[in-house]
Amino acid sequence: MSLLYDLLDFNKEFIDNKEYKEYLTDKTPQKKLVLISCMDTRLTELSTKALGLKNGDIKHIQNAGAVISHSYGSTMRSILVAVYMLGAEEVMVMGHHDCGFGSLKPEPMIANMKARGIPDNTFDILEHSGIDIKNWLKGFDSVEESITESIEKIKSHPLMPADVPVHGTVISPDNGKVDLVHDGYQ
Ligand SMILES: [Zn+2]
Known part of the structure; x- marks a missing residue:
C-alpha cells in the first residue's frame, strides 16, 4: 500500500511550490453559510463549485447522506459551533440524487461486517445495549423527506437561535443543478 506515501510526496511539492498561497483565507466564512452535504465522491468539489463557493466562503460539513x-451528535454540534463561534448566519442542508447512503440497506452492510471478521455476538451485544443497529445503518426512501427531517431537527433544536434561516436543496451529481426544497427565508 502506498497511497499515504504518494499523498505525502505530493504534499511536499505542494509546499515547496507554495501552491497553498491561492487558498489562504481566514476561518470566518465570507458568505456566512454553513453547508451540510453528502460525502459522495462526485460532490467533493461540485457541491461548492455549482454554487460559486470557494475556499474561505463557507463552513462545510460532509457526512454520509x-x-x-x-440532535447531540457531531454534525449538529458542528452547526452550532459554526453559528455561535464562527460567524455563520444561515444553514443549508444539501442532499443529492442517486445518493449511496439513501439506498443503503442494513442487511448487506452487516453481512460485509461479518465477512470482515466482526463476530455475530457483537450485534447481539449492541442490540442488548439498546443500539438499533439496523435502523442506524438504514438510508432513506426520499431525499426530499430526509432533508426536511434534518431541517426540522436543526430548527427545533433547543440550542439553535430562531433567527437562523435553514434552507434545503438537492443537487444533481450529473450536472450540478441545484433544486430548492425548502426556502429558509419563508
Ligand atoms: Zn450521498
Whole structure:
C-alpha cells in the first residue's frame, strides 16, 4: 500500500511550490453559510463549485447522506459551533440524487461486517445495549423527506437561535443543478 506515501510526496511539492498561497483565507466564512452535504465522491468539489463557493466562503460539513441523525451528535454540534463561534448566519442542508447512503440497506452492510471478521455476538451485544443497529445503518426512501427531517431537527433544536434561516436543496451529481426544497427565508 502506498497511497499515504504518494499523498505525502505530493504534499511536499505542494509546499515547496507554495501552491497553498491561492487558498489562504481566514476561518470566518465570507458568505456566512454553513453547508451540510453528502460525502459522495462526485460532490467533493461540485457541491461548492455549482454554487460559486470557494475556499474561505463557507463552513462545510460532509457526512454520509447529509443527514442530521442525532440532535447531540457531531454534525449538529458542528452547526452550532459554526453559528455561535464562527460567524455563520444561515444553514443549508444539501442532499443529492442517486445518493449511496439513501439506498443503503442494513442487511448487506452487516453481512460485509461479518465477512470482515466482526463476530455475530457483537450485534447481539449492541442490540442488548439498546443500539438499533439496523435502523442506524438504514438510508432513506426520499431525499426530499430526509432533508426536511434534518431541517426540522436543526430548527427545533433547543440550542439553535430562531433567527437562523435553514434552507434545503438537492443537487444533481450529473450536472450540478441545484433544486430548492425548502426556502429558509419563508
Ligand atoms: Zn450521498
